[in-house]
Amino acid sequence: MDAIFHEKQEGSLCAQHCLNNLLQGEYFTPVDLSSIAHQLDEEERMRMAEGGVMSDEYRTFLQQPSGNMDDSGFFSIQVISNALRVWGLELMLFNSREYQRLMIDPINEKAFICNYKEHWFTVRKLGQQWFNLNSLLTGPELISDTYLALFLAQLQQEGYSIFVIRGNLPDCEAEQILGIMRVQQQQRPKLIGEDEAQGSSGQRSSQRALETGQGLVEGVVDEEDEELRKALALSRQDLEVEDEEADLRRAIQLSMQGSGGAVSSTPIMPKEGNVTVTTASPPATKITPSSENLTAEELRRKRQAYFDRQTQQQTQPTSPQPQDSKSTESAEGSSDQGTKATEGTH
Known part of the structure; x- marks a missing residue:
């Protein structure tokens, strides 16, 4: 040169x-x-x-x-x-x-x-x-x-x-x-x-x-290199979107649990766009929340609502509940009666 x-x-x-x-x-x-x-x-x-x-x-x-x-x-x-x-x-x-x-x-x-x-x-x-x-x-x-x-x-x-x-x-x-x-x-x-x-x-x-x-x-x-860089960038973007959506789904599940939904503490495992939740006791239930069809913005709003409720619950004063032991005894008694009833059927 x-x-x-x-x-x-x-x-x-x-x-x-x-x-x-x-x-x-x-x-x-x-x-x-x-x-x-x-x-x-x-x-x-x-x-x-x-x-x-x-x-x-x-x-x-x-x-x-x-x-x-x-x-x-x-x-x-x-x-x-x-x-x-x-x-x-x-x-x-x-x-x-x-x-x-x-x-x-x-x-x-x-x-x-x-x-x-x-x-x-x-x-x-x-x-x-x-x-x-x-x-x-x-x-x-x-x-x-x-x-x-x-x-x-x-x-x-x-x-x-x-x-x-x-x-x-x-x-x-x-x-x-x-x-x-x-x-x-x-x-x-x-x-x-x-x-x-x-x-x-x-x-x-x-x-x-x-x-x-x-x-x-x-x-x-550098066309081939550029195409590869674009593909990698899109892949990283998709992963970020998937991670964000998974977080949103978890927040929705937690908000359902906080509002009385019958969801157990078993970890939630997202699988390719479907959220499958199993309970600890049979029969196993599969819950597909309606949030799957919600937009990302709607999911964010629901997650924010959940966080707001959690914050309010934490700021409210808590008092001891003496009736818990009675409730526990009542629950245990009911469990014993159920066991005896089951034994009588054999």
Whole structure:
């Protein structure tokens, strides 16, 4: 990766960075591009003068700023196109009918230049691998052949204009090295800090679009991992919901017990959405509380009602009940009579 030439963003000179990253060398300076822009402005002025230097159209043209460059360092597509002609290279709009009729797979091309408002960057093939050479990145970003078309499609969706480079690019060291070996990228480069990248409103917009494009590519590359993470998250969520519902069911059972329901102290065991409660003495009873059909909010309200009742009972003063022993003796006597009656039947 060190052999790849990658100019990082300085001011608003993304057009210069785009060209040099495409050609893999410091071939153009701001002065060079400014000269091309002034030449284009003069050609346009001469064409407008043909209609008369006293015409309103000509006067209006003279009052307008240059459409080929500005003080921030922006250069138009005409400047970039003229700069590439020096190297025998031409631009063709990627989504034009003329190019689409050629039916060329993007991986068989050599390079693309992408533009969003006032930001330019290069995507180039070096050896047998594709790299995003955006000057807003801290370094070259490897793009696999599988996701190159998807990456370009996402850029178009975000509003980018994409141009195909036609012609023979100059030879470079990275092309020679990557022609005999392939590289792997363990960690994708990050975007340069916003303070360094904010040269104009167009660059801020392009940065947001680039982040979206990067997010899509990374999401597709890690699709299987992402699906696994989603499945695990849903599984954890289901477990949490099941645990909460189980707690709610237990609270409902306790509230039934507190209100006189004939439920024993045997632990309640929830089983896949059905609550089965067994008593200690035969015959065994199975109670399916109606709370199964209640919503989670209704269950919460019933649980809160139970907690309120429990709190009230705990705060009320308690007094000894001397009749408990008599009740116990009466119960024991009834039990003895029942036993004797049972023995008489044998």
